[in-house]
Amino acid sequence: MDWIYILNLAGVFVFAISGTLTAIDSDFDVVGAIIIGFITALGGGTLRDILIGETPVWWMQDALSLYAIVAAVLCSYLFKKSILKLRKGMFIFDTIGLGLFTILGLQKTLELGLSPLIAVIMGVVSAVFGGVIRDVLSNIVPLIFRTEIYASACVAGALVFLVLDGLRLPLELSMVVSMIVVFLIRYFAVRRKWALKF
Amino acid sequence: MDWIYILNLAGVFVFAISGTLTAIDSDFDVVGAIIIGFITALGGGTLRDILIGETPVWWMQDALSLYAIVAAVLCSYLFKKSILKLRKGMFIFDTIGLGLFTILGLQKTLELGLSPLIAVIMGVVSAVFGGVIRDVLSNIVPLIFRTEIYASACVAGALVFLVLDGLRLPLELSMVVSMIVVFLIRYFAVRRKWALKF
Amino acid sequence: MDWIYILNLAGVFVFAISGTLTAIDSDFDVVGAIIIGFITALGGGTLRDILIGETPVWWMQDALSLYAIVAAVLCSYLFKKSILKLRKGMFIFDTIGLGLFTILGLQKTLELGLSPLIAVIMGVVSAVFGGVIRDVLSNIVPLIFRTEIYASACVAGALVFLVLDGLRLPLELSMVVSMIVVFLIRYFAVRRKWALKF
Numbered sequence: 001m002d003w004i005y006i007l008n009l010a011g012v013f014v015f016a017i018s019g020t021l022t023a024i025d026s027d028f029d030v031v032g033a034i035i036i037g038f039i040t041a042l043g044g045g046t047l048r049d050i051l052i053g054e055t056p057v058w059w060m061q062d063a064l065s066l067y068a069i070v071a072a073v074l075c076s077y078l079f080k081k082s083i084l085k086l087r088k089g090m091f092i093f094d095t096i097g098l099g100l101f102t103i104l105g106l107q108k109t110l111e112l113g114l115s116p117l118i119a120v121i122m123g124v125v126s127a128v129f130g131g132v133i134r135d136v137l138s139n140i141v142p143l144i145f146r147t148e149i150y151a152s153a154c155v156a157g158a159l160v161f162l163v164l165d166g167l168r169l170p171l172e173l174s175m176v177v178s179m180i181v182v183f184l185i186r187y188f189a190v191r192r193k194w195a196l197k198f
Numbered sequence: 199m200d201w202i203y204i205l206n207l208a209g210v211f212v213f214a215i216s217g218t219l220t221a222i223d224s225d226f227d228v229v230g231a232i233i234i235g236f237i238t239a240l241g242g243g244t245l246r247d248i249l250i251g252e253t254p255v256w257w258m259q260d261a262l263s264l265y266a267i268v269a270a271v272l273c274s275y276l277f278k279k280s281i282l283k284l285r286k287g288m289f290i291f292d293t294i295g296l297g298l299f300t301i302l303g304l305q306k307t308l309e310l311g312l313s314p315l316i317a318v319i320m321g322v323v324s325a326v327f328g329g330v331i332r333d334v335l336s337n338i339v340p341l342i343f344r345t346e347i348y349a350s351a352c353v354a355g356a357l358v359f360l361v362l363d364g365l366r367l368p369l370e371l372s373m374v375v376s377m378i379v380v381f382l383i384r385y386f387a388v389r390r391k392w393a394l395k396f
Numbered sequence: 397m398d399w400i401y402i403l404n405l406a407g408v409f410v411f412a413i414s415g416t417l418t419a420i421d422s423d424f425d426v427v428g429a430i431i432i433g434f435i436t437a438l439g440g441g442t443l444r445d446i447l448i449g450e451t452p453v454w455w456m457q458d459a460l461s462l463y464a465i466v467a468a469v470l471c472s473y474l475f476k477k478s479i480l481k482l483r484k485g486m487f488i489f490d491t492i493g494l495g496l497f498t499i500l501g502l503q504k505t506l507e508l509g510l511s512p513l514i515a516v517i518m519g520v521v522s523a524v525f526g527g528v529i530r531d532v533l534s535n536i537v538p539l540i541f542r543t544e545i546y547a548s549a550c551v552a553g554a555l556v557f558l559v560l561d562g563l564r565l566p567l568e569l570s571m572v573v574s575m576i577v578v579f580l581i582r583y584f585a586v587r588r589k590w591a592l593k594f
Contacts, residue, residue: 023541026537026541028541029541029545030548031540031545031546031547031548031551032538032540032541032547035540035541035547036541038517046447050248050253050446050447051244051248051253051254051255051258052253052254052258053253053254053255055253055446055447055448055449055451056447056448056449056508056510056514057447057449060447060448060510060511060514063511063513066513066517112254114254114258115258115261117261117264118254118258121236121264132335136334136335136532137528137532137537137538137541138537138541139337139535139536139537140337141224141335141336141337142230142335144229144230144233145221145224145226145227145230145233145234145335145336149227149229150229151229151230151233152228152229155229248446248451249442249446249451249452249453249456250451250452250456251451251452251453253451310452312452312456313456313459315459315462316452316456319434319462330533334532334533337535338535339422339533339534339535340428340533342427342428342431343419343422343424343425343428343431343432343533343534347425347427348427349427349428349431350426350427353427
């Protein structure tokens with residue numbers, strides 16, 4: 001499953017950039033920016049691991065992910081202007097990370113023998129709580145609570161994965177399709193300003 | 199101990215309603231409201247389980263509690279106006295939940311062989327941290343830090359339980375009496391605007 | 397290693413005073429102040445223990461630390477004015493606590509067989525996250541993200557410890573020297589208003 005590890009690393013990298021940019025915006029110093037970069041990239045998976053009892057948490061055995069974050073923080077400072085110009089590209093990577101973290105979190109939970117309902121919840125937790133903790137530490141109401149479809153895109157993708165996996169499709173196909181579902185819902189939600197308010 | 203499970207379910211339900219109403223007030227979208235509902239209802243017990251090392255955390259084996267939360271979120275949206283009219287009823291159920299979560303959290307900790315002091319602390323954590331996390335995520339200073347007696351009602355009830363249990367009263371009697379202590383202290387604190395400031 | 401335990405207890409005491417004073421400043425009631433005192437003193441080590449999977453967390457077996465916190469809260473209320481006059485002394489103790497918590501957290505992580513990189517991160521987490529959680533609960537952007545060198549002093553001290561320990565110096569000497577490094581960097585950073593912004 002090498003391609004999954006590489007995608008995951010890319011997700012960590014992009015989430016770390018998004019965290020660092022938020023920290024720079026909030027006028028944090030370098031160390032603060034590094035901490036926020038780490039928390040944005042690792043927070044969701046860390047909370048998932050703590051809740052399901054998989055400790056030491058995942059990144060303690062995966063130094064490469066930590067170096068990817070340090071690289072992301074460096075890039076954020078060095079290429080700040082270019083990255084902001086590339087916002088569209090950033091958004092696309094961020095959305096890829098969202099789908100990826102959802103499905104990987106879901107699978108890890110299923111493999112522990114927990115129920116599909118819990119697995120869907122843990123998929124969403126993996127994908128969104130890095131950003132939630134980032135926003136809480138920056139003293140901002142977490143964006144996911146009041147903007148476009150975000151967590152709900154994760155839920156939809158997670159449910160699609162469960163259906164496809166239940167139909168006994170090849171695992172990698174189910175993963176890719178459901179990640180694409182997360183991506184497309186989130187992408188069009190932002191493009192067309194969808195919202196879920198009653 | 200069926201009646202305890204049913205009371206616990208009722209506590210989860212009421213805490214989820216209180217969380218959802220806060221989220222609606224804060225202008226969150228539906229998914230945000232669901233997330234806040236879950237966190238308010240489950241957050242305290244979850245933090246307790248993480249601290250004492252009982253993972254996967256309790257609700258991962260208790261789907262009924264999760265369905266109760268989904269039902270509570272639905273009710274909050276459908277019957278929002280009626281619920282707000284019933285604020286007094288809500289407050290009473292919320293206060294029942296407070297007593298219940300305190301004593302159940304205390305007992306679970308004692309059963310693991312931890313000290314009574316730790317058990318009291320874990321009782322308070324179980325009862326109040328769902329609300330604390332709800333407030334932090336809504337970018338509000340947690341109410342328990344600056345309003346009426348709340349955590350202190352839990353401490354008082356927990357101490358009463360330890361005394362009664364030490365006197366070898368029947369377990370269920372000790373539980374009910376100490377839950378009533380929490381309820382009464384909190385109830386009169388709100389009614390008569392008691393406060394603990396020096 | 398009795399002297400380490402005593403220093404640790406002193407660190408807990410001083411951190412609890414700093415938390416309580418923040419809570420009093422934020423107009424919290426007594427129970428809120430106690431809770432913030434506990435969280436400031438125990439939060440960093442607690443998060444470290446959760447992340448590395450050492451649960452029940454450390455203070456559940458160490459009642460003396462809990463009594464030290466209660467004593468610190470009492471002192472904060474009784475001697476509030478004198479403590480504020482002694483701010484300079486407070487700052488020095490707080491900075492001692494910072495160095496101590498860093499090196500103790502680092503060592504505990506190394507002893508579990510985790511990598512030096514993770515140990516440095518866990519040292520910083522142990523030292524700074526009590527204050528981070530205190531600030532989040534008080535609805536303040538955590539100070540460490542935008543003021544003087546704080547977490548970076550911990551990182552520097554942690555690296556010095558790893559070098560000295562790698563050179564096979566006596567453990568206690570490595571600990572004392574690296575604690576002094578944390579102390580001096582933090583001390584001069586505040587005195588001379590160093591900052592790390594680009």
